[in-house]
Amino acid sequence: MIRIAVANQKGGVGKTTTAINLATALAATGSRTLLIDLDPQGNASTGLGIGHAERGVSSYELLTGQCALQDAVIPTKVPRLDLIPATVDLSGAEIELIELQERTHRLDKALEGMADARWDVCLIDCPPSLGLLTMNALIAANSILVPLQAEFFALEGLSQLLQTIERVRARFNPELSILGVALTMYDRRNNLSAQVAEDVRACLGNVVFDTVIPRNVRLSEAPSHGIPALIYDHRCPGSEAYMALARELIRRLPRKKKAA
Numbered sequence: 001m002i003r004i005a006v007a008n009q010k011g012g013v014g015k016t017t018t019a020i021n022l023a024t025a026l027a028a029t030g031s032r033t034l035l036i037d038l039d040p041q042g043n044a045s046t047g048l049g050i051g052h053a054e055r056g057v058s059s060y061e062l063l064t065g066q067c068a069l070q071d072a073v074i075p076t077k078v079p080r081l082d083l084i085p086a087t088v089d090l091s092g093a094e095i096e097l098i099e100l101q102e103r104t105h106r107l108d109k110a111l112e113g114m115a116d117a118r119w120d121v122c123l124i125d126c127p128p129s130l131g132l133l134t135m136n137a138l139i140a141a142n143s144i145l146v147p148l149q150a151e152f153f154a155l156e157g158l159s160q161l162l163q164t165i166e167r168v169r170a171r172f173n174p175e176l177s178i179l180g181v182a183l184t185m186y187d188r189r190n191n192l193s194a195q196v197a198e199d200v201r202a203c204l205g206n207v208v209f210d211t212v213i214p215r216n217v218r219l220s221e222a223p224s225h226g227i228p229a230l231i232y233d234h235r236c237p238g239s240e241a242y243m244a245l246a247r248e249l250i251r252r253l254p255r256k257k258k259a260a
């Protein structure tokens with residue numbers, strides 16, 4: 001199972017939208033996919049139509065060792081896509097984990113074992129911080145996908161994220177690679193978007209995906225209906241872009257780790 005952390009410590013850059021729609025695209029192309037909601041806001045869970053009442057056991061119980069992986073997994077309306085939901089309980093985990101052993105490796109440990117046989121790919125939707133939750137995601141992951149909003153301050157804060165990745169790689173997870181940086185909310189009619197995209201490519205080079213996610217109202221409407229945009233309107237420009245991003249991502253994926 002390939003594990004991909006969708007991370008950027010900035011909020012509102014398109015992490016959750018990317019996680020939901022990429023997960024859906026990957027499931028649609030035949031991959032058995034697991035999405036782990038690791039943000040206390042639980043937006044990925046809501047966006048997939050999993051209401052609060054259905055989130056009995058969540059990523060919080062999983063990280064704190066109060067449940068087994070299979071107990072936290074719920075199927076979604078999307079065939080081949082399963083979810084580990086998040087609740088507000090998770091906001092306490094940043095503090096509570098400090099007390100626990102191997103606090104940075106809780107998710108990695110939780111994914112050991114049956115997960116490799118059950119899913120081909122796992123996406124982890126990270127919270128907007130570089131705290132213990134994101135740390136757990138980076139240590140559990142093989143690679144990281146960074147959504148970057150095509151706006152003026154896009155690159156600001158990126159060096160902090162890159163430093164964190166470097167530190168995780170050096171200390172805990174030498175395999176961790178950057179799968180790619182995806183430009184999101186790109187506005188074709190706005191010169192600034194084009195300028196930002198050019199700057200980002202000049203600065204980061206090939207790591208930036210060719211596919212750019214346009215600003216598209218369908219992408220922001222879909223979550224209120226509890227379905228991924230890819231199903232809500234699979235022909236809107238946003239959905240088409242996420243399908244293209246999934247194809248590009250599949251080409252970039254590292255070789256699958258064999259199940260132990």
Ligand code: ADP
Nearest residue numbers: 011012013014015016017185214215216219220
């Ligand atoms: P994050 O998870 O990084 O905080 P979200 O994916 O939740 O970011 O996106 C923030 C807001 O922007 C949400 O309301 C979402 O619906 C909207 N949004 C995300 N991507 C797009 C897009 N490409 N076009 C239009 N709205 C978008």
Ligand code: MG
Nearest residue numbers: 015016039043
């Ligand atoms: Mg989010």
